[in-house]
Amino acid sequence: MNNNVVITGASSGIGAALAEAFARKGYNLGLAARRVDKLEVLARELEDKYSIQVAITALDVQQDETVAPALSRLAQELGQIDIVVANAGITGVRRSGSGDISIDKQVFNTNVIGAIATLDAATKLFLAQGHGHLVGISSFSAFSPLPTSAAYSASKAALTNYMNAMRLELISKKIKVTVIHPGFIKTDIAPHMDKYPFVIEADEAAQQIVRAIAANKANVIIPALPWKAVKGLMALMPDPLLAMMFNKMMR
Numbered sequence: 001m002n003n004n005v006v007i008t009g010a011s012s013g014i015g016a017a018l019a020e021a022f023a024r025k026g027y028n029l030g031l032a033a034r035r036v037d038k039l040e041v042l043a044r045e046l047e048d049k050y051s052i053q054v055a056i057t058a059l060d061v062q063q064d065e066t067v068a069p070a071l072s073r074l075a076q077e078l079g080q081i082d083i084v085v086a087n088a089g090i091t092g093v094r095r096s097g098s099g100d101i102s103i104d105k106q107v108f109n110t111n112v113i114g115a116i117a118t119l120d121a122a123t124k125l126f127l128a129q130g131h132g133h134l135v136g137i138s139s140f141s142a143f144s145p146l147p148t149s150a151a152y153s154a155s156k157a158a159l160t161n162y163m164n165a166m167r168l169e170l171i172s173k174k175i176k177v178t179v180i181h182p183g184f185i186k187t188d189i190a191p192h193m194d195k196y197p198f199v200i201e202a203d204e205a206a207q208q209i210v211r212a213i214a215a216n217k218a219n220v221i222i223p224a225l226p227w228k229a230v231k232g233l234m235a236l237m238p239d240p241l242l243a244m245m246f247n248k249m250m251r
């Protein structure tokens, strides 16, 4: 039975909401993030509420060499891991030409290198046990790049492509690969998330993500509506119109 799930970036937002959504369905959890105090509180709450096992570990995915040992610790504590959700991620707003690319480096180190380290360590465990499900939390911006967030958008496009290549490679090994592309979800990732269009609560997003994983979807947009329609519309819009729309929204 596939009932042990590890989530990176589980200390807040979508990761914490995912932890609860899986717990509600009886999954045991392995939770990882830098803010262990938050993981401890969440773990006690979910253990008490749902009578499940929760293992936690401190993890900074930017320290990519520490990711595999962290997953091994969680696997040892839980017995095995059936699903790994590479969710840890950051945004970084930067104007092109500012002369300092340090924010872009942080974004790539977390969202691309950190996620790759997570997915690779998970794949090694899954190959050894003969099954597993890799899940990555990408973004709608993988399809529709955001001005002032070029690195973020590019990092998510990289994650999506990386995971879609993994799916083809691992198809014969009984390892499933699901890539999730959220629209705007109300979390702490950026200030004033409420101001963005079609924003939904993290709990609602988490329930939709768990359903997509259970259905073994390949690439999913969350929520599907209106974002699938927006994707189609945006493909038809000329750049000056897109720029005007985004620049107004990102102000």
Ligand SMILES: NC(=O)c1ccc[n+]([C@@H]2O[C@H](COP(=O)([O-])OP(=O)(O)OC[C@H]3O[C@@H](n4cnc5c(N)ncnc54)[C@H](OP(=O)(O)O)[C@@H]3O)[C@@H](O)[C@H]2O)c1
Pocket: 008, 009, 010, 011, 012, 013, 014, 015, 032, 033, 034, 035, 036, 059, 060, 061, 062, 087, 088, 089, 090, 091, 110, 114, 137, 138, 139, 140, 181, 182, 183, 184, 185, 186, 187, 188, 189, 190
């Ligand atoms: N909210 C949205 O509208 C939206 C839309 C599309 C995609 N996403 C994606 O959803 C994922 C979760 O974001 P969120 O919206 O839930 O934001 P959030 O509330 O800020 O959560 C981000 C999580 O990532 C963790 N994290 C950040 N850097 C980390 C690192 N170096 N090592 C380990 N953990 C790290 C944070 O934990 P610690 O700080 O404790 O380490 C936190 O638990 C991200 O990948 C984000 O890009 C969000």
